[in-house]
Amino acid sequence: MLEIKGVGPVVGSKGLVSFTTIGAAIGTVIPGLGTLIGAAVGSVIDVAINWKDKKKAKRKMKKALQAALIQRYHNTIFYSALQRMNEAMFYLVELGLKPGTLDYDAALRKKLFSEIGYEGGCSVKLYGPPPDRPLIAHIDKEGKVIASSGYVTQDLPGQWKQACQELHQATLKAWLEMQADEINFKKELQKEDLDAQKSLITRVMVNAGAIILLVAYSKRQKKKLKVLNESV
Amino acid sequence: MSRFNNLGQAPTVVASGVVNSALDVYSARKLGKMQARFVRQLASDSVKMEYVQFLVDRFRILCEMIVSTTDVDPSSLGFQAMLKEGMAAYAKYDGNCKGSIKDPTTKQVIGDYFRDGRVENTTMPKETGLIWSTGCKNALDAARIAYLREDKDEDRFAVVRDQMTQLGNRDTLVRFALWGGIIFSVLIALKMQFRVIKATSPHKKKRHKKKHKN
Numbered sequence: 514m515l516e517i518k519g520v521g522p523v524v525g526s527k528g529l530v531s532f533t534t535i536g537a538a539i540g541t542v543i544p545g546l547g548t549l550i551g552a553a554v555g556s557v558i559d560v561a562i563n564w565k566d567k568k569k570a571k572r573k574m575k576k577a578l579q580a581a582l583i584q585r586y587h588n589t590i591f592y593s594a595l596q597r598m599n600e601a602m603f604y605l606v607e608l609g610l611k612p613g614t615l616d617y618d619a620a621l622r623k624k625l626f627s628e629i630g631y632e633g634g635c636s637v638k639l640y641g642p643p644p645d646r647p648l649i650a651h652i653d654k655e656g657k658v659i660a661s662s663g664y665v666t667q668d669l670p671g672q673w674k675q676a677c678q679e680l681h682q683a684t685l686k687a688w689l690e691m692q693a694d695e696i697n698f699k700k701e702l703q704k705e706d707l708d709a710q711k712s713l714i715t716r717v718m719v720n721a722g723a724i725i726l727l728v729a730y731s732k733r734q735k736k737k738l739k740v741l742n743e744s745v
Numbered sequence: 746m747s748r749f750n751n752l753g754q755a756p757t758v759v760a761s762g763v764v765n766s767a768l769d770v771y772s773a774r775k776l777g778k779m780q781a782r783f784v785r786q787l788a789s790d791s792v793k794m795e796y797v798q799f800l801v802d803r804f805r806i807l808c809e810m811i812v813s814t815t816d817v818d819p820s821s822l823g824f825q826a827m828l829k830e831g832m833a834a835y836a837k838y839d840g841n842c843k844g845s846i847k848d849p850t851t852k853q854v855i856g857d858y859f860r861d862g863r864v865e866n867t868t869m870p871k872e873t874g875l876i877w878s879t880g881c882k883n884a885l886d887a888a889r890i891a892y893l894r895e896d897k898d899e900d901r902f903a904v905v906r907d908q909m910t911q912l913g914n915r916d917t918l919v920r921f922a923l924w925g926g927i928i929f930s931v932l933i934a935l936k937m938q939f940r941v942i943k944a945t946s947p948h949k950k951k952r953h954k955k956k957h958k959n
Contacts, residue, residue: 531758531761533757533758533761534758536757537757549756549757552757552758553757555757555761556757556758556760556761556764557761559761559765560761560764560765560768563765563768563769564768567768567769567771567772570772570776571772571775571776571779574776574779574780575779578779578780578783581783585872586871586872589872589875589876590862590875593862593875593876593878593879596879596883597879597882597883599883600882600883600886600887601886603886603890604886604889604890607889607890607893607894608893628882641862642859642861642862642863642871642874642875642878643861643863644863698901702904702905702908705908705912706908706912709912709915709916713915713916713919716919716920716923717919717923720923720924720926720927721923721926723927723930724923724926724927724930727927727930727931727933727934728930728933728934730934730937731930731933731934731936731937734934734937734938734940734941735937737941738937738940738941738944741941741944741945742944
């Protein structure tokens with residue numbers, strides 16, 4: 514329908530000129546009755562168009578509400594995938610795999626491919642649950658959004674790579690902490706061993722000193738005894 | 746004549762105006778109701794999702810509890826059986842993240858939940874399926890992590906115990922050797938001392954002299 518920008522439609526029940534007016538104007542060809550009939554026909558058209566508009570608005574609103582529900586569902590799938598990835602990554606770290614290595618990424622892919630569609634290197638083909646399995650987002654290794662369901666919040670797929678990298682950093686930090694803990698444990702064991710060795714050496718030295726003193730004393734007495742025996 | 750024309754147009758303008766206004770009011774009320782229903786649905790969904798989240802939290806705590814109080818491997822069937830027992834009040838857990846959630850008040854099954862996020866036979870929102878499956882899988886992974894840590898702690902404890910035993914044995918051996926050495930040298934020193942005392946005593950000297958005179 515003809516519309517003036519910023520003003521609204523030219524013709525119609527909400528327009529500048531209603532169909533009732535147009536009908537009445539056309540009806541003036543037959544003065545009196547013609548105007549009445551023309552206006553009546555025009556007003557029926559106005560009401561019909563208005564009714565149609567309302568129905569359209571209702572349909573549009575219903576669709577928008579449904580879209581909001583689908584968006585909530587798709588967003589939940591997106592967040593669930595990240596939550597799942599987080600725990601799985603920490604589990605692999607606990608198994609002793611170092612984040613950032615090829616082995617780690619291969620293990621992560623093996624664990625998460627069937628669950629969330631993780632393809633390795635932060636690339637993902639995210640699907641919803643069966644039976645319909647809607648494609649939520651397909652994101653490549655560079656973080657480029659190749660395909661999206663259109664329902665998931667617009668800037669979410671773009672944030673996948675950043676979230677994935679942050680998870681990798683967090684797991685790497687956890688791995689380093691684990692390694693540091695292991696080194697500390699070994700250091701403590703060595704320290705314990707060294708301390709025990711030191712205390713043993715000290716004890717041996719002190720006791721050996723005492724034994725040497727006693728042996729020296731015994732030798733001296735033996736000599737003294739020899740001298741005494743000779744003098745007698 | 747134009748006056749009559751205007752008069753002819755007037756009732757229809759009024760009538761269409763009234764009908765259109767009535768239509769506007771009716772439509773606005775309908776849309777309003779639709780919106781209110783949607784808001785109610787969101788609120789109800791939110792409560793249902795919170796309930797499933799509560800179950801997931803409970804499931805996680807149960808997993809941690811089993812790991813910390815028993816030696817059962819979280820990947821074993823025994824672990825799943827224990828979870829089944831532990832969740833009985835809230836859900837009919839079949840194992841491997843599959844189960845039927847019960848209504849907290851009526852204890853009737855309100856939905857079948859699957860490992861892949863599916864949810865069947867329910868009026869619960871679809872999101873609850875995702876909350877359950879993600880939460881369940883994460884809880885099992887967390888249990889595996891806790892189990893591995895406990896295993897590692899036990900290994901460390903064994904290493905420390907072995908080291909302590911080894912050091913203790915070495916210490917005992919050295920102590921024994923040193924005390925043996927000291928006692929031996931003290932005995933020798935005492936023996937020598939007694940001999941010297943005996944040799945220097947005046948009684949002994951006299952006996953010596955007598956012997957030589959004879």
